[in-house]
Every structure is written in C-alpha cells, then in structure tokens.
Amino acid sequence: xxxxxxxxxxxxxxxxxxxxxxxxxxxxxxxxxxxxxxxxxxxxxxxxxxxxxxxxxxxxxxxxxxxxxxxxxxxxxxxxxxxxxxxxxxxxxxxxxxxxxxxxxxxxxxxxxxxxxxxxxxxxxxxxxxxxxxxxxxxxxxxxxxxxxxxxxxxxxxxxxxxxxxxxxxxxxxxxxxxxxxxxxxxxxxxxxxxxxxxxxxxxxxxxxx
Amino acid sequence: xxxxxxxxxxxxxxxxxxxxxxxxxxxxxxxxxxxxxxxxxxxxxxxxxxxxxxxxxxxxxxxxxxxxxxxxxxxxxxxxxxxxxxxxxxxxxxxxxxxxxx
Numbered sequence: 408x409x410x411x412x413x414x415x416x417x418x419x420x421x422x423x424x425x426x427x428x429x430x431x432x433x434x435x436x437x438x439x440x441x442x443x444x445x446x447x448x449x450x451x452x453x454x455x456x457x458x459x460x461x462x463x464x465x466x467x468x469x470x471x472x473x474x475x476x477x478x479x480x481x482x483x484x485x486x487x488x489x490x491x492x493x494x495x496x497x498x499x500x501x502x503x504x505x506x507x508x509x510x511x512x513x514x515x516x517x518x519x520x521x522x523x524x525x526x527x528x529x530x531x532x533x534x535x536x537x538x539x540x541x542x543x544x545x546x547x548x549x550x551x552x553x554x555x556x557x558x559x560x561x562x563x564x565x566x567x568x569x570x571x572x573x574x575x576x577x578x579x580x581x582x583x584x585x586x587x588x589x590x591x592x593x594x595x596x597x598x599x600x601x602x603x604x605x606x607x608x609x610x611x612x613x614x615x616x617x
Numbered sequence: 618x619x620x621x622x623x624x625x626x627x628x629x630x631x632x633x634x635x636x637x638x639x640x641x642x643x644x645x646x647x648x649x650x651x652x653x654x655x656x657x658x659x660x661x662x663x664x665x666x667x668x669x670x671x672x673x674x675x676x677x678x679x680x681x682x683x684x685x686x687x688x689x690x691x692x693x694x695x696x697x698x699x700x701x702x703x704x705x706x707x708x709x710x711x712x713x714x715x716x717x718x719x
Contacts, residue, residue, distance in 0.1 A: 453704055460656055461710035486639050592679075596674055598676060603667050610681070611646055612659060614665070
C-alpha cells in the first residue's frame with residue numbers, strides 16, 4: 408500500500424484515517440464513478456429496450472456484412488484491449504516500466520481500432536440517410552437510440568484512449584505507479600463491459616433475417 | 618492496495634482463459650441472433666449471456682473477486698437494486714405492443 412501514509416492508518420475511521428474497503432482512495436473513487444456511469448448506461452439501455460419491444464415495425468437493417476462483421480470485430484478489439492490492460496497492470500505491479508508502457512500502448516491500439524471501425528459503420532449509416540432525427544426504414548427513434556447510445560459509448564472509448572495515453576506518458580516519466588495504472592485499467596474494463604450490453608441490444612436485436 | 622493486488626494478481630493463464638470464454642460467449646450471441654426467436658426471448662437470452670460476460674469482466678479483469686467483501690457489497694447490490702428499479706416500467710412495453718393497431 409505504497410500510497411497510503413502510515414499516519415493515515417493510525418487514525419480512526421471518524422478521522423478518515425483507515426480504509427474500510429482496503430483499497431486506496433483513487434480506486435474507491437473510480438469504483439463510485441463506475442457505479443454512477445453504469446446506471447446512466449442502464450437507464451439508456453432499458454429505455455431503448457422498452458422502445459424496441461413495444462415497436463413491432465422496428466427496423467432490422469443490419470446484414471452480416473458489413474454491420475455484424477464489423478461490430479463483431481469491434482467486440483474482439485475491445486475484449487483484446489482489456490486483455491492487454493490486465494497484462495499492463497500486472498507489469499506495473501512487477502515494477503516493469505517498459506512492459507507497462509508496451510501493454511498500455513497495445514491497449515490504445517485496440518481502442519483506436521474500435522473507434523476507426525465504429526466511425527466507418529456510422530458513415531455507412533449516414534450514407535443510407537440515417538441520422539439522429541431521421542430513419543428512411545421507419546421509426547425515427549431507431550437513429551436517435553442508435554447514435555445516442557453508441558455515441559455516448561464512443562465518447563467513453565475516446566476519453567479512455569486519452570486517459571491511457573496520459574498514463575503511458577506518466578509511467579514513462581516515473582510519475583505514475585501501479586495504483587494509477589490499475590485505476591486507469593478499471594475505467595478501460597468498464598468501457599469494455601458496457602459494450603457487452605450495447606453490442607447485443609443495438610446490433611444483434613436488429614439483425615436482417617434472410 | 619499494491620500488496621493485496623500482488624498477492625492475488627491474475628496469472629497469464631487465467632487471464633487468457635477468461636478472455637477466451639468472453640470471445641466464445643460473444644460467438645454464441647452472434648449465432649443466436651441468426652435463429653428466429655421472438656424479440657422477448659432474444660432479449661432474455663442475450664441479456665443472460667451479457668450478464669455472465671459482465672460478471673466475468675468485473676470478477677477477474679476488474680479484480681472484484683479478490684477485493685474485500687465490503688467493497689463488493691457496497692457496489693454490486695446498489696447497482697442491481699437501482700437497475701431493477703429502472704426496469705419496473707418495462708412490462709408496460711408489452712402492453713403498448715398489444716395496443717398497437719398493426
């Protein structure tokens with residue numbers, strides 16, 4: 408527990424000294440943020456599911472190629488970037504600075520690949536006339552929910568990539584240690600976790616049947 | 618807590634196993650999408666698999682399985698209770714579906 412002063416440990420709970428959860432303040436803060444953000448996505452996805460089930464003429468435009476193939480590869484990119492993030496945290500805990508930076512950079516590659524594929528998918532849909540307020544295949548809520556939910560998720564991926572880049576620079580300068588990398592990893596895994604719900608709800612429930 | 622994390626750090630083998638399971642479950646979801654089920658059944662099956670995937674990510678990648686139980690009891694029940702409360706209105710979507718003229 409390198410970042411917690413012995414002084415704090417001697418203080419009573421009422422003085423904010425001990426750690427009832429046995430984790431540092433940064434990690435607890437990130438967990439609390441994740442809980443609040445998870446509830447934001449829960450509200451959006453439950454609202455979307457409500458619309459999806461109650462609308463019988465909901466469009467099912469996603470063909471195996473390119474939409475489902477693209478989104479499956481995007482899922483692979485995010486899951487693999489979570490794997491490299493775990494390996495980065497392990498390297499940070501071994502004080503292996505070069506290894507930590509290498510795995511963080513690979514995690515960034517996964518995130519950027521996800522964003523690139525997602526943008527390509529968005530532009531395909533723009534080309535077909537789907538926007539936040541219009542949908543040539545029927546109910547306009549399709550575009551609003553698709554771009555609203557995937558847009559918010561994409562924003563999280565984008566900020567995650569920035570966070571990872573800052574972490575890589577900080578680790579290379581010796582400014583950030585294992586706890587910082589672990590907290591950054593928590594955020595990145597959360598971004599991955601949210602996609603585990605967005606992918607089936609948004610894409611797989613709108614698959615074009617032959 | 619670095620000492621705590623080090624003592625329970627994920628082995629590379631376990632990490633790869635969890636990653637492989639997550640990919641397999643994703644493959645099952647894509648396969649299910651191409652079988653003609655009703656939207657309600659699909660929703661239940663896909664969400665069931667997604668909850669398993671989310672639990673694997675939280676337990677192993679996010680390390681929750683190795684944290685003190687008080688942290689788990691603070692985070693998980695709060696999420697479950699509030700998400701369930703958000704879902705209270707969900708059955709209304711089925712009522713609405715049956716009210717539609719088409």
